[in-house]
Amino acid sequence: MLKNLNTVFLGHNFISLSEIDSTNRFLSQLLSENPPDGTVIMAEKQKNGKGQMGTSWFSESGKNLTFSMLLHPSFLQADQMFILSKMAAVALREAVQFFLPNAPVMIKWPNDILVEKKKVAGILIENQLEGNFLKHTIIGIGLNINQLMFPPEIQHTAISMKLYSGIDFSVSVILEKILEKTEYFYHLLKEGKTAEIENEYLRFLYGYQEVVLLEINQKRVESYVVGVEKNGQLCVQAENKMQKFDIKAIKWCFD
Numbered sequence: 127m128l129k130n131l132n133t134v135f136l137g138h139n140f141i142s143l144s145e146i147d148s149t150n151r152f153l154s155q156l157l158s159e160n161p162p163d164g165t166v167i168m169a170e171k172q173k174n175g176k177g178q179m180g181t182s183w184f185s186e187s188g189k190n191l192t193f194s195m196l197l198h199p200s201f202l203q204a205d206q207m208f209i210l211s212k213m214a215a216v217a218l219r220e221a222v223q224f225f226l227p228n229a230p231v232m233i234k235w236p237n238d239i240l241v242e243k244k245k246v247a248g249i250l251i252e253n254q255l256e257g258n259f260l261k262h263t264i265i266g267i268g269l270n271i272n273q274l275m276f277p278p279e280i281q282h283t284a285i286s287m288k289l290y291s292g293i294d295f296s297v298s299v300i301l302e303k304i305l306e307k308t309e310y311f312y313h314l315l316k317e318g319k320t321a322e323i324e325n326e327y328l329r330f331l332y333g334y335q336e337v338v339l340l341e342i343n344q345k346r347v348e349s350y351v352v353g354v355e356k357n358g359q360l361c362v363q364a365e366n367k368m369q370k371f372d373i374k375a376i377k378w379c380f381d
C-alpha cells in the first residue's frame with residue numbers, strides 16, 4: 127500500500143481498487159458508512175471518471191494517479207468553499223514541482239495544473255453542506271504520470287510527467303507526496319492561516335497580472351487578469367471594463 131506515508135491522518139484509511147467507475151462516486155457512496163476523515167480511494171482504472179462541468183476524465187489504466195480524498199471542513203461556510211480549490215491546487219502543484227524541479231508548473235484558473243502550458247492534472251471537488259457550513263468534501267485528482275499517448279482530441283493540450291521529463295515515476299511515491307502537501311496546506315487552512323495558500327495560488331496562477339486571450343461570448347478578447355474573487359470568479363479587465371466570470375462563462379484560448 128502506502129509504505130512511506132508521512133501524514134498525521136490523510137491517507138491512513140487507504141483503499142486501493144483495481145477498477146471502479148469513478149473514485150469520487152465510490153467515495154460519495156461510502157459516506158453512508160461514515161468513513162474516517164482523510165480516507166483516500168485510489169483506482170488503477172476508472173471506467174467513467176468524472177471531470178469538471180460534466181466532462182469525462184480519461185486515464186490510461188495503471189499509468190497515472192486517479193484518486194479521491196475525503197475531508198470534513200466543517201469550519202468553512204458555504205461562501206468560503208473556493209479556498210478548498212485553491213488549497214488543493216497549491217498542494218498538487220507543489221508536489222508535481224517537487225518531482226519536476228526545473229519545469230514551469232502553473233495553476234490554470236480555477237484549479238488545473240499545467241506543465242509547459244499543457245494540462246498535467248485536473249481536480250474535481252464535490253462538497254456537501256450542512257446548513258450554511260461544509261460537511262463533506264471529496265477532492266478528486268487525476269494526474270498524468272507515465273502515460274505517453276493521449277487521445278487525438280487532447281493530444282495537443284495534455285502532458286504527463288514522463289512526457290516532460292523522460293522519467294518513469296513511481297505512482298505511489300507521488301501519491302504520498304501529494305497527500306503530505308495536501309495535509310500541510312489543509313492544516314494551515316484549519317488554523318485560519320490562509321495567506322500562504324492565497325499567495326502561492328497567485329504566485330503560480332497562469333496569466334496573473336498579464337494579458338491573456340480569453341473566449342468570452344464566442345469572441346476572443348484580450349484580457350488582463352486582475353485576480354480571483356473570494357467566490358472563485360476570475361476577475362479581468364477586458365473590453366475597457368472590469369468583468370467577473372464563472373468557469374462556464376469563458377474559455378482559455380490555448381484550450
Ligand code: BTN
Pocket residue numbers: 147148149150151172174175176177178179181183191192193194238247248249250266267268
Ligand atoms: C477536470 O476535469 O479537470 C477534473 C478531473 C478530475 C479527475 C479525477 S480522477 C479521480 C477522481 N474521480 C473522478 O471521477 N474524477 C476525479
